[in-house]
Amino acid sequence: MAELTTTLIHHPYQPPAGFAAPQPGVFKASTVFFPNVAAMRQFEWKDKSAYTYGLHGTPTTYTLEERLCTLEGGVQCLLVPSGLAAIATVNLALLKSGDEVLIPDNAYAPAKALAEGELAHWGIAHRYFDPMNPADLAAKISPYTQLVWLEAAGSVTLEFPDLCAQVRICRAAKVLCALDNTWGAGLAFKPFDLQPGQLPALAVDISIHALTKYPSGGGDVLMGSVISTDERLHMQLKLCHMRLGLGVAASDAEAVLRGLPSLSLRYRQHDESARALAHWCQQRVEFAQVLHPALPQSPGHAPWQALCGHAFGAAAGLFSVIFKPGYSQAQVDAFCNALQWFRIGYSWGGPVSLVMPYQLETMRSSWPAHLQRGVLVRFSIGLESAADLQQDLQQALQALT
Numbered sequence: 145m146a147e148l149t150t151t152l153i154h155h156p157y158q159p160p161a162g163f164a165a166p167q168p169g170v171f172k173a174s175t176v177f178f179p180n181v182a183a184m185r186q187f188e189w190k191d192k193s194a195y196t197y198g199l200h201g202t203p204t205t206y207t208l209e210e211r212l213c214t215l216e217g218g219v220q221c222l223l224v225p226s227g228l229a230a231i232a233t234v235n236l237a238l239l240k241s242g243d244e245v246l247i248p249d250n251a252y253a254p255a256k257a258l259a260e261g262e263l264a265h266w267g268i269a270h271r272y273f274d275p276m277n278p279a280d281l282a283a284k285i286s287p288y289t290q291l292v293w294l295e296a297a298g299s300v301t302l303e304f305p306d307l308c309a310q311v312r313i314c315r316a317a318k319v320l321c322a323l324d325n326t327w328g329a330g331l332a333f334k335p336f337d338l339q340p341g342q343l344p345a346l347a348v349d350i351s352i353h354a355l356t357k358y359p360s361g362g363g364d365v366l367m368g369s370v371i372s373t374d375e376r377l378h379m380q381l382k383l384c385h386m387r388l389g390l391g392v393a394a395s396d397a398e399a400v401l402r403g404l405p406s407l408s409l410r411y412r413q414h415d416e417s418a419r420a421l422a423h424w425c426q427q428r429v430e431f432a433q434v435l436h437p438a439l440p441q442s443p444g445h446a447p448w449q450a451l452c453g454h455a456f457g458a459a460a461g462l463f464s465v466i467f468k469p470g471y472s473q474a475q476v477d478a479f480c481n482a483l484q485w486f487r488i489g490y491s492w493g494g495p496v497s498l499v500m501p502y503q504l505e506t507m508r509s510s511w512p513a514h515l516q517r518g519v520l521v522r523f524s525i526g527l528e529s530a531a532d533l534q535q536d537l538q539q540a541l542q543a544l545t
């Protein structure tokens with residue numbers, strides 16, 4: 145008989161298999177046991193036919209990966225510790241010294257910082273293209289271009305590009321394209337089938353998400369995903385992912401698995417409230433421009449309508465306002481400070497509404513012609529009552545004077 149300390153570690157009890165409940169089980173592991181040495185030598189993690197090490201996958205991470213593939217219409221998925229890590233993984237897997245990557249000028253700012261810092265440091269060049277002018281993308285593709293990033297809608301300024309035209313340009317040039325699909329969340333449009341019903345399918349090569357945003361939905365998890373459909377491309381990404389030692393915690397995967405069943409309901413509610421508030425802002429005299437792709441006057445409304453106008457015409461819960469030029473940064477800062485329900489904070493996709501002033505002149509190569517001059521503020525609309533949020537905006541606008 146073993147001693148108690150040993151028995152408590154090597155306990156013989158096996159619960160009956162087949163437990164079923166609304167949420168899948170959570171498996172935490174670094175070490176994974178093999179039944180014998182032969183199995184240890186034979187088990188393969190690359191095709192998910194077995195378990196070999198915590199970093200290579202557990203039932204919890206495999207389950208989340210499969211559900212995210214279903215959400216996006218992809219075939220393979222990798223989980224990484226953040227949305228930014230998803231962007232970094234794609235860059236590191238596909239680019240080498242001497243290559244060039246093209247990035248839309250309105251891209252998520254840390255993705256630009258990654259290109260300007262690490263990628264440049266490793267001899268990988270980058271160029272920014274005008275997301276609203278497909279001809280500019282076509283002109284910037286060179287023999288060195290190995291990857292084109294796309295983002296719809298753009299971060300902060302929310303211009304919606306002609307994604308189909310951009311993907312066609314990449315296809316014609318035989319350059320891989322990766323989409324940051326955080327805004328669309330797999331709901332607004334299908335990145336691997338941009339024109340449903342048309343064959344062959346028009347598709348991006350890779351779609352990444354910040355699961356941090358809508359899929360987790362709580363403002364309490366950081367995670368990203370890299371989804372693809374081509375097996376060879378996936379293996380290139382997966383080997384890089386493994387060599388870099390990227391993985392996610394089971395409890396974080398659990399949090400995203402918990403968020404997924406309510407994703408479309410939440411997304412729709414965020415969208416409905418954001419649209420109502422964006423319309424309200426459009427009536428106000430304080431704003432020179434309201435940026436929301438579902439507003440007919442907003443940059444990229446037509447491509448948004450073409451791609452997302454089906455079903456309920458999904459548009460996420462984000463919009464930005466540009467204050468009339470008479471308002472100073474200090475006045476706009478006072479407006480942000482005066483908001484009660486809106487909290488000042490980065491990120492989005494959680495229940496709490498957020499506000500953030502941005503200094504656009506520091507984020508763009510030049511001030512885009514389609515944007516009015518003035519101080520810009522982005523709102524992320526949470527799940528509070530839209531009427532309460534509207535009252536909050538109204539009372540905070542008094543702080544401008």
Ligand SMILES: *Cc1c(COP(=O)(O)O)cnc(C)c1O
Nearest residue numbers: 226227228252324326354356367
């Ligand atoms: C938030 C965000 C990211 C990065 O996600 P993190 O999990 O915060 O690293 C990437 N792209 C877009 C468009 C985002 O909004």
